[in-house]
Amino acid sequence: MIQSRLELKRYLEEDKKRNPLCYPFLQKITYSENYIIHRYLRLLRYYEYYLNNRHWYNFLQYSYYFIMYRRYVVKTNICIFPNTLGAGLQIMHPGFRRVDIMVRGGDNCTLLPLVLFGKKRPGEKGTIIMGDNCYVGTGATILGPVRIGSNVTIAAGAVVIDDIPDNCIVGGVPAKIIKYK
Numbered sequence: 001m002i003q004s005r006l007e008l009k010r011y012l013e014e015d016k017k018r019n020p021l022c023y024p025f026l027q028k029i030t031y032s033e034n035y036i037i038h039r040y041l042r043l044l045r046y047y048e049y050y051l052n053n054r055h056w057y058n059f060l061q062y063s064y065y066f067i068m069y070r071r072y073v074v075k076t077n078i079c080i081f082p083n084t085l086g087a088g089l090q091i092m093h094p095g096f097r098r099v100d101i102m103v104r105g106g107d108n109c110t111l112l113p114l115v116l117f118g119k120k121r122p123g124e125k126g127t128i129i130m131g132d133n134c135y136v137g138t139g140a141t142i143l144g145p146v147r148i149g150s151n152v153t154i155a156a157g158a159v160v161i162d163d164i165p166d167n168c169i170v171g172g173v174p175a176k177i178i179k180y181k
Helices: 005-018 024-030 033-052 056-076
Strands: 078-080 097-099 115-119 128-130 141-144 146-148 168-171 176-180
Touching: 005 033, 024 033, 033 056, 056 078, 141 146
Parallel strands: 078 097, 097 115, 115 141, 128 146
Antiparallel strands: 168 176
């Protein structure tokens, strides 16, 4: 959770390192996919900051970032709820992603398109906890409540329904450990 300006700056710098813009001006005027992702992450982080620090004197900033964040959710089809994923989030390409409010992710996570975090059954309680340095492949589905360790690679199309230990590669339906790193 982003509580201070220093923390906001750290989150923005980490996200920028993981999602670089080679020629920012050129990408902005051509509206490239990297610029769209960069803009989405900036709006997400500012929205998180103003959501966690809601006061009467920054109501206008909160409203602006809320509206812009919602517009980019519709425009990009990427729905990452605030305060769910840590600093250094990397989004590889535009495309459907849904990270619900019940997810608690670590730092330096990579999400590819068509990733879904959800519940096994409607109305079920529990959280999905992800460690640091996780890589989630295209089309992966993670159904909670589960705990995913640090340094885990989830293969494309995998369906995770059980806990995953640290330092391993998982794949398949349902996901099984393929190899330890």
